[in-house]
Amino acid sequence: VFSVLKKINVHHCLLCSQYATLQSRLCVLHRRAQYSTVYSPNDETFDKILVANRGEIACRVMKTCKKMGIQTVAVHSDVDSSAVHVKMADEAVCVGPAPTSKSYLNMDAIMEAIRSTGAQAVHPGYGFLSENKKFAKRLAAEGVTFIGPDTHAIHAMGDKIESKLIAKAAKVNTIPGFDGVVKVHIYYTSMHYSPLVLLMIKASAGGGGKGMRIAWNDEETRDGFRFSSQEAASSFGDDRLLIEKYIDNPRHIEIQVLADKHGNALWLNERECSIQRRNQKVVEEAPSTFLDPVTRKAMGEQAVQLAKAVKYSSAGTVEFLVDSSKNFYFLEMNTRLQVEHPITECITGVDLVEQMIRVAKGYQLQHKQEEIPINGWAIESRVYAEDPYKSFGLPSIGRLSQYQEPLNLRNVRVDSGIQEGSDISIYYDPMISKLVTYGATRAEALALMEDALDNYVIRGVTHNIPLLREIITHPRFISGDISTSFLPEVYPDGFKGHQLDRGRCRELLASAAALYVTSELRAHRVLGPQRCDVCVVCVLVDEEKVEVSGDWNLASPLLPLTINNTQRMFQVKRILQIKCVKELRVLTKLGAQLNSYMPEKVPEDTTSILRSPMPGTVIAVSVKAGDTVAEGQEICVIEAMKMQNSLTAVKPAKVKSVHCKPGETVGEGDLLVELE
Numbered sequence: 001v002f003s004v005l006k007k008i009n010v011h012h013c014l015l016c017s018q019y020a021t022l023q024s025r026l027c028v029l030h031r032r033a034q035y036s037t038v039y040s041p042n043d044e045t046f047d048k049i050l051v052a053n054r055g056e057i058a059c060r061v062m063k064t065c066k067k068m069g070i071q072t073v074a075v076h077s078d079v080d081s082s083a084v085h086v087k088m089a090d091e092a093v094c095v096g097p098a099p100t101s102k103s104y105l106n107m108d109a110i111m112e113a114i115r116s117t118g119a120q121a122v123h124p125g126y127g128f129l130s131e132n133k134k135f136a137k138r139l140a141a142e143g144v145t146f147i148g149p150d151t152h153a154i155h156a157m158g159d160k161i162e163s164k165l166i167a168k169a170a171k172v173n174t175i176p177g178f179d180g181v182v183k184v185h186i187y188y189t190s191m192h193y194s195p196l197v198l199l200m201i202k203a204s205a206g207g208g209g210k211g212m213r214i215a216w217n218d219e220e221t222r223d224g225f226r227f228s229s230q231e232a233a234s235s236f237g238d239d240r241l242l243i244e245k246y247i248d249n250p251r252h253i254e255i256q257v258l259a260d261k262h263g264n265a266l267w268l269n270e271r272e273c274s275i276q277r278r279n280q281k282v283v284e285e286a287p288s289t290f291l292d293p294v295t296r297k298a299m300g301e302q303a304v305q306l307a308k309a310v311k312y313s314s315a316g317t318v319e320f321l322v323d324s325s326k327n328f329y330f331l332e333m334n335t336r337l338q339v340e341h342p343i344t345e346c347i348t349g350v351d352l353v354e355q356m357i358r359v360a361k362g363y364q365l366q367h368k369q370e371e372i373p374i375n376g377w378a379i380e381s382r383v384y385a386e387d388p389y390k391s392f393g394l395p396s397i398g399r400l401s402q403y404q405e406p407l408n409l410r411n412v413r414v415d416s417g418i419q420e421g422s423d424i425s426i427y428y429d430p431m432i433s434k435l436v437t438y439g440a441t442r443a444e445a446l447a448l449m450e451d452a453l454d455n456y457v458i459r460g461v462t463h464n465i466p467l468l469r470e471i472i473t474h475p476r477f478i479s480g481d482i483s484t485s486f487l488p489e490v491y492p493d494g495f496k497g498h499q500l501d502r503g504r505c506r507e508l509l510a511s512a513a514a515l516y517v518t519s520e521l522r523a524h525r526v527l528g529p530q531r532c533d534v535c536v537v538c539v540l541v542d543e544e545k546v547e548v549s550g551d552w553n554l555a556s557p558l559l560p561l562t563i564n565n566t567q568r569m570f571q572v573k574r575i576l577q578i579k580c581v582k583e584l585r586v587l588t589k590l591g592a593q594l595n596s597y598m599p600e601k602v603p604e605d606t607t608s609i610l611r612s613p614m615p616g617t618v619i620a621v622s623v624k625a626g627d628t629v630a631e632g633q634e635i636c637v638i639e640a641m642k643m644q645n646s647l648t649a650v651k652p653a654k655v656k657s658v659h660c661k662p663g664e665t666v667g668e669g670d671l672l673v674e675l676e
Contacts, residue, residue: 045361046070046120046145051089052110052135053125055417056433057337058085061123064353073117075110077103079425084417091117098427104128107135114144121145121360123353127429130336131158147360149335153310157333160202161242167330170309172302175200175321175329177244200246201228203238212279214246227637227644230619247329249483250321252276253288255303256344258352260359261313266369267300268348271340273319274482275471277392278643282464282487283471285379286343289442289480295326306333314359315341315352339382339434342415346378346438377442379449381468383432383456385424387614388467388495392487394614395430395640396668399423401460402557406452411438424461426615426640426665432463446472454569457557466581467495497581507563508582510539510546511570515559516586518552607650610673612666616640620662623673627655635673636660649675 049065050073051058062072062085074089079098086092093113096103103109105128114122122139124130124147133151140146148154157163168174177200199215201224213224225241233239252273259265272288273281291299303318317338319331341352350367358366386393403420406412416433424430437452439445453469471477474490487495500508514537536549550561559570587595619637623629629649638645653675660672 043358043363045357048073048090048117048119049121049123049147049357050075050110050114050117050119051085051123051125052104052129053123053127054080054083054085054104054428056415056431057125057127057339057417059088059417060415061125061353062088064351064357065123068354068357070357073113073119075104075113077427079423079427083422084419093117098425100128100427107132107138110135111138111142114139114142119144121147121357123147123356124336126334126336126339131334133158145360147314147356149310149312149314149316153312153316154335156310157312157316157335160332161240163333164242164330166309167306170302170305172306172330173320173328175244175247175331177242199224200244201225202242202244203228203240223646227646230644247321247323249485250274250323251288251290251482252281252319252331252484253291253299253322253328254317254319254338255299256338256341256352257303257307257312257316257318258350258355258359258365259304259307259312259314259316260365261362262364263308264365265304265307265312266365266367266372267303268344268350268372269374270296270299271338271343272482273340274484275477275486276484277487279484281340281382282393283379283381283468283477284340284343285377285442285445286347287374287377290322290326292326295322295328299328302330306330315356340380342413342434342436343378343380346413346436347374347376348372349375376438376440377445378436378438379442379445379472381435381449381453381472382464383435383458383468384464385430385432385461386464387462388464389497390494390613392467392491392495393464394645395426395616396462397424397426397430397615398461400458402457403459404457404557405433406435406455409448409452409455411448412436412452413438426617432458432461435468446478451569455558457571459557459573466497470495470498506541506544506546507566507568508584509541510548511561511563511568512584512586513537513539513541514548514561515554515570515572519554522554608653608675609671610635610647610649610675612638612668612670612672613647614638614640614645615667616645616665618660618662618664618666618672619644621658621660623655623658625655625657629653629655629675638666647672651675 045068048071051061052075054076058074065072071090074086074092075095076083076086076092077096077098078094080086081094093116095109095113096106107129122144129135130148131154133154136146136148136151136154156166164174199221201213201215203212213228215221215224228241229239254271254273256268256271257265258268269286270288270291271284271286272290273284275281275283299320306318307316315337317334319334320328321331322328337352337356345352355365384393385396385398387396400418400420400422403418405414405416407414413436414433415436418432424432435449435452435456437445437448439448449472450469453465456465458465476482476486476490517537536547539546539548546564548561548563550559553559554572557571557573559572561568561570616638619639621636622634629635629652631649631651633649634646635649636647638647656674656676658673660666666672
């Protein structure tokens with residue numbers, strides 16, 4: 001019966017879609033997804049696809065596969081045996097222990113999983129083996145389809161030096177720089193001719209912000225070469241570097257391209273990705289507030305020129321830097337599905353994963369350039385298990401003790417691969433989810449994002465929702481006045497959290513007091529439901545009366561309240577309200593009096609000790625007991641999520657003792673070095 005109903009439903013959708021625009025088909029089969037998968041049963045693709053990835057992107061690929069009637073195989077490390085993507089797949093194979101080099105990058109184990117399950121094709125997602133030409137060659141040698149471009153395009157675009165030369169030949173605007181592999185001595189002999197030229201040091205095989213440094217002076221150039229080469233070797237197995245002129249305060253705008261094996265290619269508009277920290281994206285939107293139709297068309301056409309120059313066939317992304325005069329320069333091409341692809345799907349109605357599968361099977365593109373619309377506005381917030389108060393986000397690890405996505409709201413899409421009880425470990429990227437909102441206008445999408453962030457419940461790890469909410473409600477972001485320097489410019493001393501004004505402070509205090517009263521009343525009721533009979537609580541704050549009312553469902557993590565006739569959303573445990581997280585203590589009069597006798601904890605002298613700011617691995621220790629260090633001198637290097645962080649002395653001092661050594665795993669707050 002289910003099979004018959006399914007066929008009837010698909011047939012109905014196909015009939016409806018014949019006369020529909022792409023945008024009207026967005027929610028034909030799945031309202032939450034915000035993209036369409038309308039396909040013909042006569043278009044045979046694959047019976048079984050192995051997804052060589054984990055987390056949210058593995059789940060994302062599997063969703064489209066299931067809608068297309070394709071069975072899926074998950075691969076996983078031993079610590080991921082109960083992960084969401086494993087449960088979602090039809091089959092699952094363990095490919096090794098937790099470290100990525102022994103599991104998700106273990107080509108031998110993944111090839112064996114393909115053989116044992118009979119998978120006909122592999123979708124690599126992003127990261128891991130998605131841009132590894134050796135992996136693609138091994139698949140081809142065994143007659144397994146790689147759902148992505150061919151090895152020539154992967155190689156050509158995966159090397160930043162070669163890709164820049166190809167882009168130049170294809171008449172794509174490029175950034176001035178040295179066209180070749182750069183060593184430190186080359187910089188000093190041939191590039192050090194103007195102190196006014198700032199340099200961007202990049203890993204030739206890099207991506208995702210890894211192996212990238214800005215050099216403002218000679219010392220930063222030396223350090224930049226060292227750290228970039230080490231990060232590049234660790235992340236990509238290739239320590240080659242290149243240098244380019246650093247374009248100050250640019251926008252990072254990318255073009256989504258789609259091409260088939262028959263020479264057809266088109267561009268699916270742009271994504272604005274300028275809100276970044278450490279060269280990694282935080283908030284993206286489509287379309288961009290900055291581009292006019294002429295510039296958009298020029299960027300799109302150059303992106304297609306580059307794709308055709310390397311005979312590209314799949315979904316890919318051409319990234320550009322755009323200056324204040326709308327001059328744009330080629331940055332790199334990612335030969336894979338991009339992390340932020342959902343916002344393109346929202347405004348075009350094209351399921352990019354479906355198109356990748358069709359192209360890999362040999363079908364021509366279903367759409368022409370003039371059929372690709374810009375309908376509405378989409379915004380994506382990357383929700384990370386990170387502490388936003390430390391360098392805009394240092395990794396946080398732990399178990400999700402409570403987790404609730406805001407899917408009760410309309411036009412909200414959450415791409416995630418975790419659930420309540422999932423562990424966020426040091427082994428993998430700390431992304432929790434991609435939170436996407438879609439509206440007819442940018443203002444509508446922003447309002448929805450604000451509500452979605454307020455309704456997102458994450459407990460057990462530190463997360464970056466306070467920073468995300470602060471970004472999307474900041475006047476500069478709302479007006480579209482942004483660049484890749486947005487975060488350091490808006491928060492020059494680092495993110496400190498939202499600062500409440502006097503009126504909001506009164507609301508917060510009154511709400512906490514009202515919550516305390518209702519909680520105490522409930523505690524005095526031995527029997528009965530958890531809902532309290534109290535409707536309105538009047539609180540006097542600074543001699544001003546504040547009325548707080550609500551349903552008072554204390555069992556729910558979300559608590560909507562009305563404060564002086566204004567609707568507010570709270571999350572109970574630590575009071576989360578109006579962009580901020582506050583820990584509050586409500587005491588009785590006697591409790592407050594007794595509390596005054598409690599001794600205050602003396603803050604630790606952080607100038608004489610060095611603690612790890614994040615969980616990670618010690619890569620290098622540059623001092624030993626008895627050494628004298630200068631202010632700013634490097635003491636040790638900690639690697640977390642493949643990013644290396646140099647920890648330095650905050651004052652001249654003598655090293656008293658060293659409590660770590662290279663190769664050790666350290667936790668957040670662990671003592672590393674003591675100074676006298």
